[in-house]
Amino acid sequence: MGVTATLKEDIDQVAERPLGHFVRADLDYVAGVAEAGGAPVVLPPVGERRMAEAVIGGLDGLLLSGGSDLDPRYYGEEPSPELGPTIPERDAFEVALLEVALRRGIPVFGICRGLQVLNVVLGGTLYQDLPSQFGGEVLKHRQTTPKWQATHEIEVRDGSYLAEVAGRGVVKVNSYHHQGIKDLADGLVVSARSEDGVVEGIEGTDLSDRWLVGVQWHAEAMRGASRQQRALFEAHVSAAEHHARRQAAA
Numbered sequence: 001m002g003v004t005a006t007l008k009e010d011i012d013q014v015a016e017r018p019l020g021h022f023v024r025a026d027l028d029y030v031a032g033v034a035e036a037g038g039a040p041v042v043l044p045p046v047g048e049r050r051m052a053e054a055v056i057g058g059l060d061g062l063l064l065s066g067g068s069d070l071d072p073r074y075y076g077e078e079p080s081p082e083l084g085p086t087i088p089e090r091d092a093f094e095v096a097l098l099e100v101a102l103r104r105g106i107p108v109f110g111i112c113r114g115l116q117v118l119n120v121v122l123g124g125t126l127y128q129d130l131p132s133q134f135g136g137e138v139l140k141h142r143q144t145t146p147k148w149q150a151t152h153e154i155e156v157r158d159g160s161y162l163a164e165v166a167g168r169g170v171v172k173v174n175s176y177h178h179q180g181i182k183d184l185a186d187g188l189v190v191s192a193r194s195e196d197g198v199v200e201g202i203e204g205t206d207l208s209d210r211w212l213v214g215v216q217w218h219a220e221a222m223r224g225a226s227r228q229q230r231a232l233f234e235a236h237v238s239a240a241e242h243h244a245r246r247q248a249a250a
Contacts (some may be wrong), residue, residue, distance in 0.1 A: 001038040001240055002059040003029050004097070004114070006067045006090050007045060028147075028220035029065050029111070035223070036233035038240060045093035052096040060247075061107045061240030064094060064114025066218060069179055075125040082129030084178065095121055107211035107239035109232070112177055115202060115214030124185030129178055130198060139196045141175045147221035151175045154200040154217075160191035161213065162201045165235045166228040173200065173217035180216065188212065211239040 005025035023044040033040040040063075043055060056062075069084040071091050098121045101108055110118040116126050127133045130141055143151045150172035156163045171192070181199040184190060192201030192215075204212035215232065223229040 001033045001040050001061040001063060001237065002043045002055065002097075003033060003040050003063045004065050004090075004094055005042050005044050006065075007087055026065065026220065028218075028223070029063060032220045032223050032230075032233040033063060033237065035230070036237040038233075038237040043093075043097070045087070045090040048092045048096045049100075052093065052100045056097065056100045056104065056106065059101075059106060060244040061109070061236055062097070062101045063236065064098065064108065064110040064117055064214075065220075066112030066114060066176070068113065069128070070113065070116055070120060070126065072126070072128055075120045077125070077128070080128045080133070082132050082178075102210070105210050105243065107236060107243055108213075109236040110212075110214035111220060112216060112218055115216050116179060116181065118212065118214050119181050119185050119188065119202065122185035122187055124181060124188070125183040127180050127182045130180050131178065133182075134180070134196075134198065137196060138198070139175070139194055141180070141194075141198065142178045143175050145174070147174060147176070147218060148225060149174060150222070152194055154192045154194050156192045156201065157190065160189070160201075161203045161207055162191035162215075165213075165231050171228060173215075173219075174222055175217055177216060207239075211236075211243070 005023045007021050008024040009021050025042045030040045068087045071086045139152050153170050153172050188202045190199050191203045194200050200216045202214045204210050219229040219232050
């Protein structure tokens with residue numbers, strides 16, 4: 001199971017000098033995969049198409065992790081003043097990686113930024129900044145509370161795959177984002193929204209053909225206290241195992 005990572009520059013606080021750039025993957029993502037029975041492999045954002053083709057061949061599933069804003073040029077817009085930091089190397093690698101994964105039918109689970117990248121690569125767009133662009137009353141989606149703590153509720157759509165996995169009706173989630181889905185990509189349906197209308201969950205229109213699930217909250221941080229959140233990782237690992245068996249039989 002591939003888990004995407006980011007790049008981070010560390011500073012020596014004592015000497016006040018840069019220590020260099022490091023590959024960083026939140027342990028919660030890695031542990032979430034491992035606890036669900038998968039074998040996590042951290043994917044550093046190095047290279048683009050060639051590297052994506054090289055690493056994807058050894059994977060049966062892909063977890064797109066959260067993090068920095070996606071450059072809006074990937075969905076045909078110029079950056080707005082409210083756009084947060086972007087990491088060009090990560091954007092280029094993840095877009096290429098996801099394109100290859102989609103072509104090969106590999107099960108994809110997107111979390112926060114990962115949901116947004118999934119929507120954009122399939123042809124959708126994003127609000128670069130919900131508070132200034134969404135319109136109407138908007139919940140505070142970027143919280144400062146501990147990451148495991150629920151901060152608002154979402155309504156999961158009856159009949160959706162997400163409802164089967166994470167529970168029907170109202171589900172409490174955490175929230176650490178200021179961007180969100182604007183135009184939904186073809187091939188995806190909305191499976192959950194917050195009370196202000198912001199898209200909180202998406203899934204593929206035909207999961208038997210191509211398993212695609214995305215959540216706007218950080219399920220990896222809530223899994224310790226929530227069976228519902230652990231179930232998302234278990235469903236992804238199960239889909240990856242099914243994909244592996246299907247490929248072996250082909």
